[in-house]
């Protein structure tokens with residue numbers, strides 16, 4: 214089972230091509246980094262992979278079934294703005310348990326305190342809220358996790374703790390991950406492979422292998 218894009222191209226309505234001809238493969242258990250300058254289309258690609266946008270050209274292939282539209286709960290996206298990903302009218306307990314019921318072990322590995330479950334989203338910091346979004350994304354159906362600047366709002370120590378917890382889960386469950394980040398050091402340290410923006414071709418290309426993330430886990 215792998216997550217694959219074949220020759221995908223995307224443009225927003227009336228806009229220019231953001232990218233074209235993107236071929237990307239994420240295998241189970243593989244941690245792939247995606248880097249590139251602001252505005253090159255990293256988040257757009259992440260949203261396409263998670264099924265929130267439909268490519269104008271090409272296909273997304275998940276689990277060996279050819280789909281012109283990528284939409285599957287097996288691909289989960291956690292992005293930079295957790296406040297936009299939760300219902301402000303729901304208490305954290307309901308938000309957390311909407312799709313599945315994360316156990317205490319997972320909550321504690323992500324540093325989620327029990328007392329937070331009884332709060333409203335606006336009563337948590339961005340980083341605290343993000344831990345809930347991460348826990349929510351790791352349901353039993355998840356096979357691939359797209360982490361779009363997932364830990365950007367956290368301090369370096371908390372960022373390392375959370376990434377460590379997520380990577381351990383990814384390793385144990387053989388989840389494939391795409392880590393989108395501007396932080397080259399983070400990408401270099403965590404990823405098996407790195408994919409980078411090619412401005413001439415409006416495309417992404419492999420930069421080669423980095424250190425295996427086991428060193429970090």
Ligand SMILES: Nc1ncnc2c1ncn2[C@@H]1O[C@H](COP(=O)(O)OP(=O)(O)OP(=O)(O)O)[C@@H](O)[C@H]1O
Pocket residue numbers: 225226228231249250251252253254255256257258
């Ligand atoms: N809803 C939208 N409608 C029109 N254009 C959009 C929309 N969202 C993004 N864009 C444009 O598409 C391009 C790619 O945006 P995207 O957010 O994918 O880039 P990015 O590489 O993730 O940037 P950053 O690193 O700053 O987060 C940008 O030029 C952006 O202005």
